[in-house]
Amino acid sequence: MSEVMKIIKPGLATSVQDLGRRGYQQYGVVVSGAMDDFALQVANLLVGNSRGEAGLEIALMGPEIFMLKDTVIAVCGADLSPKLDGESISNWKSYGVEKGQILTFGKPQNGGYAYVAVAGGVKTPEVMGSKSTYVKTEMGGYKGRYLKKGDYVETGAAEYELKRLTGRSIKVTNAMDYHAHNRIRIVLGPDSQGFSEESIQHFLTSAYRITAQSDRMGYRLDGPALEGEADIISDAVLPGTIQVPANGKPIVLLADRQTTGGYARIASVISIDLPYVAQQRTGKELRFVEVSVKEAQQLYVQRELLLRRLSIGARRIK
Secondary structure (H helix, E strand, O other): OEEEEEEEEOOOOEEEEOOOOOOOHHHOOOOOOOOOHHHHHHHHHHOOOOOOOOEEEEEOOOOEEEEOOOEEEEEEEEEOOOEEOOEEOOOOEEEEEOOOOEEEOOOOOEEEEEEEEEOOOEOOOOEOOEOOOEHHHOEOOEOOEOOOOOOEEEEOOOOOOHHHHOOOEOOHHHOOOOOOOOEEEEEEOOOHHHEOHHHHHHHHHOOEEEOOOOOOOEEEEEOOOOOEOOEEEEEEOOOOEEEEOOOOOOEEEOOOOOOEEEEEEEEEEOHHHHHHHHOOOOOOEEEEEEOOHHHHHHHHHHHHHHHHHHHHHHHOOO
C-alpha cells in the first residue's frame, strides 16, 4: 500500500465504501456500503479493479484532493462537476492523473452521490470482511469516520499498467440519468395486506417527496398518509424495504438500514432502482410503480449481465 491522495478539503461527507459488510445481520451488524452500488462497481471496472473494491463516496459537496503519485481515477454516479486542475472531466470515464494534480468538485448537477475509484483500490483495514464506513458506530473505513482535512488515502498496487487504464468509458446508454428516473419500481411487501385498498392505490398513484429527515439509513417521504397496521412483530428488512410507521408516511430503507424493523413493510424497491432512489435529493418527488417478482428478477439479471460484460471488457486490457 502507498499514500496516493491527500485530503485538502473534506467536502460535506466523504467516506470509504465498498459493497457492504455482509453475513453479519443476524448479529445486528448493518451492511452499510455504497448508496449507489452500480456507480461504484462501474468506477472500479474503469480503473482495472474488481467490482467490489473500496472507493470514495462523496455526498453533494465534494472534497478537494491532492494527488501524491501518478495513478488512474474514475468518477461515476452523480455529476458533481468534477475538475482536474480546474479543467472539467467527465463522469463514467477513467483519467490518468499525475503527482501534484488536484481533483475538485463544484455544483451538483445530477444526483447526490459520486464515487471516486482509483487504480489498486482504496486500502483501509477490513472489519468483518468489508472496508465500508459505518459512522454511527465508528466502524470500518478510515478510522470509522468521514474524511477530514489532512487525511492521507492509501491504495493498493494497480493490477495493470496505468497507461492501459486511461481513457476508458462506458456507453452513454449504460450510464445513469438520475433526473429522468423518478418512477420507482416496487414489489408489494409482506405486510401490504394490512393496508386498505384505498391506501394501496394512494401509494401507487401519488407523488411522495423526500424530506430533510433523510440520511444513509433511509429516506423519509411526505405525501398522502397510508392507513394500516403500522406496528408488527420485528421482522427482517432489506435494502429498499418501504416501511410505514404510525404517522402513515413511508420510509425507504437504504445502505445504513437497521437489520430488523417493527413497522409494516408495504413494499420493496427492486434492486436495480435503488440507485435512482439514493441519488434523488431532498425535495425531489418519487412515484411508485408495481411490478411482479418475476419482472424484478429479470431486470436484475439484465443489470448483472451488463456488469459482467463490462468486467470481461476490463480484463481484456492485459
